[in-house]
Amino acid sequence: MYAWPASEVPALPGQGRDLRIHDTATEGLVTLDPGPVARIYVCGITPYDATHMGHAATYNAFDLVQRVWLDTKRQVHYVQNVTDVDDPLLERAQRDDIDWVALAEKETALFREDMTALRMLPPRHYIGAVEAIPGIVPLVERLRDAGAAYELDGDIYFSVESDPNFGKVSNLDAAAMRLLSAERGGDPERPGKKNPLDPMLWMAARPGEPSWDGGSLGQGRPGWHIECVAIALDHLGMTFDVQGGGSDLAFPHHEMGASHAQVLIGEFPMAKAYVHAGMVGLHGEKMSKSKGNLVFVSQLRRDGVDPAAIRLALLAHHYRADWEWTDQVLQDAVDRLGRWRAAVSRPDGPDAEALVEEIREALANDLDAPAALAAVDRWVTRQDTEGGTDIGAPGVVSRAVDALLGVAL
Known part of the structure; x- marks a missing residue:
């Protein structure tokens, strides 16, 4: 599977700072110090609806992580998956009377268009669950043969009790885990499981559903968590720098994936930091496909909204915060974009070297994009009220905003 084209990232004078970021597992800030190549895995979409x-x-949050690392003169090895076979996708395809493969391809193509428009840097490896199946099967077999997995009516389950570090990603108690498992794709009430929390590794073929040859596992398809584990281990190896996604992935997805990998490899942890973005709401509820309360990037683009304004609307909120999408949020971003573009269109302006360092410091401090935006706002206000004589300043600001915030002025 291919990703989307990369927008150019301007080179800035000087060098960025190492990133301090909130780690869900330790419940505090950690300073990331990758080697020359920073490694990050971000969980991708299940393509049954638009972005x-x-x-x-x-x-956007994990695009900022990449930009901070690039500014430190590191390379970035970014991997993202596409869950292109899963129950929600199959259910939507059946509802709409469309082939599930065609639906996945259509929505993945639209996702690529949205990411390109928003200037999100693409992953080096963009891998679909289906194409990962040949690498998934042997991992499930290894877990089964090691006694860390068991068969139940043809399905293969992972035993969470096989990992002594299970629970150290989300730090939840058993009752909270069981509740979230039921809400987020698990089956804690299924009779015969050793532990209600045990997740499925391999689902035996069901009538009318797609399946693949699983060797000694039989015909079937992979579970959700082992998919990401196989892709991450194949392309990044163990103990990579950041495992990322929305906060709703901390449990069960990242918790289970970590346990799979830790039992397979015999090392801890799977990732040095588990980083989670907050939820965006609409009309008082989390924006989600299941609720149908969605604002689509593609629809905003069709309505003529500048993608740079959409990106500024996202940047106006700290990545870990839960926040509400409103018309005013978008209007504020449109107005801000207009002010910024007017300010950098002038032939000169106030010195901008200090601004570049302010943006760097804000982003290095747990991706504090609102603080970075406020710093640019202050420079724009100075440009409007005082002006300046530095003929290079507007260009410096424009390049810094592009390189570090992903907004083209």
């Missing part, structure tokens, strides 16, 4: 603002906010 909504919740998706966009999540991928």
Whole structure:
């Protein structure tokens, strides 16, 4: 599977700072110190509907991570998956009387268009669950043969008790885990499981559903968590720098994936930091496909909204915060974009070197994009009220905003 084209990232003078970011597992800030190549895995979409603002906010957060690392003169090895076979996709395809493969391809193509328009830097490897199946099967077999997985009516389940570090990503108690498992794709009430929290690794073929040859596992398809584990281990190896996604992935997805990998490899942890973005709401509820309360990036673009304004609307909120999408949020971003573009269109302006360092410091401090935006606002206000004589300043501001915030002025 291919990703989307990369927008150019301007080079800035000087060098960025190492990133301090909130780690869900330790419940505090950690300073990331990757080697020359920073490694990040971000969980991708299940392509049964278009990209909504919740998706966009999540991928914007991890785009900022990449930009901070690039500014430190590191390379970035970014991997993202596409869950192109899963129950929600199959259910939507059946509802709309469309082939599930065609639906996945259509929505993945639209996602690529949205990411391109928003200037999100693409992953080096963009991998679909279906194409990962040949690498998933042997991992499930290894877990089964090691006694960390078991068969139940043809399905293969992972035993969470096989990992002594299970629970150290989300830090939830058993009751909270069981509740979230039921809400987020698990089956804690299924009779015969060793532990209600045990997740499925391999689902035996069901009538009328797609399936693949699983070797000794039989015909079937992979579970959700093992998909990401196989892709991450194949392309990044163990103990990579950041595992990312929305806050609703901390449990069960990232918790289970970490346990799968830790039992398979015999090392801890799977990732050095687990980083989670907040939820975006609409009309008082989390924006989600299941609720149908969605604002789509593609629809905003069709309505003529500048993608740079959409990106500024996302950047106006701290990535870990839960926030509400409103018409005013978008209007504020449109107005801000207009002010910024007018300010950098002038032939000269106030010195901008200090501004570049302010943006760098804000982003290095747990991706504090609102603080970075406020710093640019202050420079724009000085440009409007005082002016300046530095003929290079508007260009410096424009390049810094592009390189570090992903907004083209």
